[in-house]
Amino acid sequence: MSSSVVFIRGGEVVGATDSIYPKLNLLGHAQLVEVSVGSQCGGHGVCGADRIRVVASKVGALSPLSDVEFKHLDENEIKNGYRLACQCFPEFEAPDLVIQVTLR
Amino acid sequence: MIFLMTVLAGLLGVESAEAICAQPRITIIGTNDIHGAVEDKVITLGKTPPIPKNIGGMPFFSGVVSSIRQSAAMNPQCEGVILVDGGDQFQGTLLSNFSEGALMFDLMSEAGYDAVVPGNHDYDFGPSGWLVDQLPAGSRGDPREALKSIARRASFPLLSANTYYMGSLKSISGAPAPVISEYCRPTSSSDIIRWSEARRPEFLRPYIIKNVAGLRVAIIGLDHPETAAVTTRANVSDLCFRDPVEEFISIKAELRGRVDVTVVVMHLGDAGNEFKMTEFLNRVLAQDPRAVDAVIGGHTHYVNDVRVQGVPAIQSGANGEKFGRIDLFFDPAAGAIDRTRTRVFAGKFLFADECDRGNEPVCSSNAGLVQYDGFPVAASPVSRAKIEIARREIAPMAKQLLGQISAPLTRNRTEENNLGNALTDAVRDTFRVDVALLNSGGIRTDLMPGPLDYENFYRVLPFNNRGVRLKPMRVATLVKLFSKSIASCGNFGALNQSGLRVFYEKDCARDVQKLGVDPAARLLRVETITGEPLFDVARTDLNLERTISVVTVDFLAAGGSEFPEFRETQVDADLGILREALAQHFRRQPWNPSPNMDGRLQNVLRRP
Numbered sequence: 001m002s003s004s005v006v007f008i009r010g011g012e013v014v015g016a017t018d019s020i021y022p023k024l025n026l027l028g029h030a031q032l033v034e035v036s037v038g039s040q041c042g043g044h045g046v047c048g049a050d051r052i053r054v055v056a057s058k059v060g061a062l063s064p065l066s067d068v069e070f071k072h073l074d075e076n077e078i079k080n081g082y083r084l085a086c087q088c089f090p091e092f093e094a095p096d097l098v099i100q101v102t103l104r
Numbered sequence: 105m106i107f108l109m110t111v112l113a114g115l116l117g118v119e120s121a122e123a124i125c126a127q128p129r130i131t132i133i134g135t136n137d138i139h140g141a142v143e144d145k146v147i148t149l150g151k152t153p154p155i156p157k158n159i160g161g162m163p164f165f166s167g168v169v170s171s172i173r174q175s176a177a178m179n180p181q182c183e184g185v186i187l188v189d190g191g192d193q194f195q196g197t198l199l200s201n202f203s204e205g206a207l208m209f210d211l212m213s214e215a216g217y218d219a220v221v222p223g224n225h226d227y228d229f230g231p232s233g234w235l236v237d238q239l240p241a242g243s244r245g246d247p248r249e250a251l252k253s254i255a256r257r258a259s260f261p262l263l264s265a266n267t268y269y270m271g272s273l274k275s276i277s278g279a280p281a282p283v284i285s286e287y288c289r290p291t292s293s294s295d296i297i298r299w300s301e302a303r304r305p306e307f308l309r310p311y312i313i314k315n316v317a318g319l320r321v322a323i324i325g326l327d328h329p330e331t332a333a334v335t336t337r338a339n340v341s342d343l344c345f346r347d348p349v350e351e352f353i354s355i356k357a358e359l360r361g362r363v364d365v366t367v368v369v370m371h372l373g374d375a376g377n378e379f380k381m382t383e384f385l386n387r388v389l390a391q392d393p394r395a396v397d398a399v400i401g402g403h404t405h406y407v408n409d410v411r412v413q414g415v416p417a418i419q420s421g422a423n424g425e426k427f428g429r430i431d432l433f434f435d436p437a438a439g440a441i442d443r444t445r446t447r448v449f450a451g452k453f454l455f456a457d458e459c460d461r462g463n464e465p466v467c468s469s470n471a472g473l474v475q476y477d478g479f480p481v482a483a484s485p486v487s488r489a490k491i492e493i494a495r496r497e498i499a500p501m502a503k504q505l506l507g508q509i510s511a512p513l514t515r516n517r518t519e520e521n522n523l524g525n526a527l528t529d530a531v532r533d534t535f536r537v538d539v540a541l542l543n544s545g546g547i548r549t550d551l552m553p554g555p556l557d558y559e560n561f562y563r564v565l566p567f568n569n570r571g572v573r574l575k576p577m578r579v580a581t582l583v584k585l586f587s588k589s590i591a592s593c594g595n596f597g598a599l600n601q602s603g604l605r606v607f608y609e610k611d612c613a614r615d616v617q618k619l620g621v622d623p624a625a626r627l628l629r630v631e632t633i634t635g636e637p638l639f640d641v642a643r644t645d646l647n648l649e650r651t652i653s654v655v656t657v658d659f660l661a662a663g664g665s666e667f668p669e670f671r672e673t674q675v676d677a678d679l680g681i682l683r684e685a686l687a688q689h690f691r692r693q694p695w696n697p698s699p700n701m702d703g704r705l706q707n708v709l710r711r712p
Contacts, residue, residue, distance in 0.1 A: 002153075004153055013152050014152070015151050015152055016151070016152045016153040017153070017154075018148060018153055018154040019553070021510060021511030021512070021553060021699065022510070023510035023511055023698070023699055023700075024510065024511035024512075024699040024700060025700050027700070027701075028511065028522070028699055028700050028701065031522075031701070032511075032512055032514070033151045033152070034151065040708075041703060041706070042520070042701065042702060042703010042704070042706045043700060043701055043702060043703055044702070044703055086700075
C-alpha cells in the first residue's frame with residue numbers, strides 16, 4: 001500500500017494523493033488533488049481560514065503545532081486534531097502511512 | 105495458440121466484412137499534437153486515488169496501426185485505412201528536438217502515415233542547428249531549413265492548402281497585394297486577391313488523393329490562420345495563412361468530380377471557450393452539406409468528439425497519449441458516406457496492456473495483450489531500435505543532474521501555481537533582478553518528485569526562448585500587464601511572476617459569455633516581496649513612473665501571448681536561451697525549489 005493524504009468531506013472521500021511529500025504542506029497536498037480547503041491568504045497563516053481536522057495519522061507523522069496555529073486555534077480545537085493546512089507538514093514518508101483529514 | 109486465434113479472428117473478420125461489403129469501409133486513424141512524445145511512459149489517471157497506466161509510445165502505436173491495417177488487408181476491396189496527423193509532431197522533448205524532428209518523422213514514416221499537417225510548432229526550429237531557432241539579424245539563410253530537411257526524408261507529404269508566399273499574392277489588377285500573415289488579410293480592404301496565381305511553399309502540398317477500398321479519398325490539409333503568432337514569427341515572415349473555410353471551398357471546386365470522399369486534417373481545434381473546428385464544419389456544411397465527410401483537428405490539446413449534420417470532427421488530446429479513429433461507410437447507391445453508420449472513437453488512450461473505455465467495438469485485451477480489429481498489437485521493433493539509438497546519442501547530456509524535486513510541481517494557466525513560482529524564482533535568482541515574468545504557455549509540463557535531470561527539465565521549457573533583460577520598466581506598464589493577466593479565465597495564459605505580491609479580484613462565474621475572461625476583474629494592489637507598495641487602487645500618492653528591473657523571455661518582450669504592453673519597454677540585453685542559462689545555474693547550485701505556494705498572486709474575492 002502506498003502512502004496517501006486522504007481528504008474527506010461529509011463522509012465522502014473527495015481526494016487522495018498518490019504519495020506523501022514531506023516538504024509540501026497539507027494545503028499543497030489538497031491542491032494537488034484539486035480539493036479546496038478554504039485557504040484565503042495564500043498559505044501565510046495570516047487568516048486561519050484553511051482549518052482542517054486530522055482524524056487519522058501516526059505519531060510524529062506531522063510537524064508540531066506552529067506558533068501561528070496556537071494563535072488561530074483554541075484549546076478545544078487543538079485537542080480535537082484541528083490544524084491549519086498551510087502550517088502542517090508531513091515529517092516523513094512511509095510505505096503504509098495514511099493521513100486522513102476531514103474538511104468543512 | 106495465439107497465432108491460430110489470430111488467423112481465426114482474421115478469417116472471421118473476412119466473413120463479416122464480406123457481409124457488409126455493400127458499403128466499403130474507410131477507417132481514418134488520426135493523431136495530433138504528439139509534441140515529440142515518442143517513448144512509452146506511465147501516466148496517472150483519477151484523483152481518488154490516482155491509478156498508474158502504461159502508455160505505449162510510437163512503437164506501440166505503429167503496432168496498433170499495423171493491426172488495423174492487417175485486418176483491412178484481409179479484404180482490400182471493402183476496407184481501407186488512412187493514417188493522418190493534425191500537426192505539432194515534434195516540438196517538446198529533448199529526444200525529439202535534438203534531431204530537430206528527424207527522429208519523429210522517421211517513426212511516423214515507420215508507422216506509415218499517409219499525410220500530416222505541419223501545425224505552428226513545426227516552424228519553431230528555423231534554420232538547421234538544434235539550439236539555433238532563428239537566423240541572426242541581417243544574415244542570409246533559410247529560416248525553414250530544419251523543417252524542409254526532415255520533410256525531405258519523410259515518406260509522407262506535408263499538407264497545408266492555406267499556406268502561401270505573401271509575395272506571390274496579386275490583386276485583380278495584377279499589382280502586388282500586400283497582406284498580413286493572419287488570414288492573408290489584405291492591408292488595403294479594397295484588394296481582392298487572385299488566388300489562382302498565388303504560390304504555396306514547395307515543401308507543402310494542398311491535398312492528396314488516395315485510393316482506398318476502391319474509393320478516391322481526398323485528404324486536404326489546413327493550418328491555423330494565426331500560425332505566425334504562435335511560432336517564431338521571423339521563420340514565417342514571408343508566409344501567410346489564408347482563412348481555412350475560404351481555402352477549403354476553393355480546393356473543393358478544384359476537386360469537383362474527382363473524389364468520392366473528403367477528409368480534412370487541420371491544425372485547428374475546439375477548446376474551453378473557442379470552437380474553431382466546429383465553426384469550420386458549420387460554415388462549410390452550410391455551403392454544401394456534402395462538402396466534407398470527416399475532420400481530424402488539433403492545436404488545442406483537448407479531446408473533442410463533435411458531429412455536425414452527422415459529420416464527425418475529432419481531436420485526441422496531446423503528447424502521444426491518445427489517438428482517434430473514424431470509420432466511414434460508403435453507400436454506392438447514394439454515391440456518398442452513409443452517415444448513420446459512421447463510428448467514432450475520439451481521444452482513446454493508447455494503453456499498452458488494455459483497451460480504453462469505449463474502444464470495445466474495435467479493441468479487446470487478454471492478460472495484457474491488446475488486439476485491434478482482431479489482430480494482436482506488436483510494438484514495432486524498428487521504431488524501438490531507432491529510439492534506442494537516438495537515446496544513446498543524447499544520454500550524456502540528458503542525465504546531467506540539476507537538482508531535486510521534493511513534491512509535484514504543477515502548472516495552472518489562470519492562477520498562482522507552484523511550478524510557475526519555482527521557475528520565476530529561479531530566473532530572478534539567476535539574473536539578480538527585481539522581477540521575473542514568464543508566460544504560462546511556455547511552461548509545458550509538470551515536474552514529478554525525484555532527482556531532476558537535464559532531460560526532465562528540458563520538457564518543462566522545450567522552446568528555445570531567449571531570456572532578455574528589459575530596460576527599466578515603469579510601474580505603470582507593470583500595472584497594465586497584471587490588470588490584463590489577472591483577468592484570465594482561460595482565454596489566454598496568465599503571467600507567472602517572482603518578486604512581487606499581486607492582489608486582485610476575479611470571478612470567472614461573471615464570464616457569462618464564456619470568453620475566458622472575467623470582464624469585471626480588478627487589480628487591487630501590487631507590492632514588492634518586502635511589502636513596499638507599488639500600486640494600490642485606493643491610493644493616488646504612489647509614483648507609477650518609478651521603474652523596476654525585469655527579466656523575461658524574448659517571446660513576451662515582443663508582445664507575444666497577447667501581452668502587447670511588453671513593447672512599451674525595450675530589450676536591454678539578450679541573456680541566451682533561458683533554459684540553458686537556468687541549467688547552467690543549476691549545475692553550479694542544484695535546484696531544490698519549495699513546492700509550497702506563498703500567495704504571490706492572490707485572488708481576494710470570496711464568493712459566498
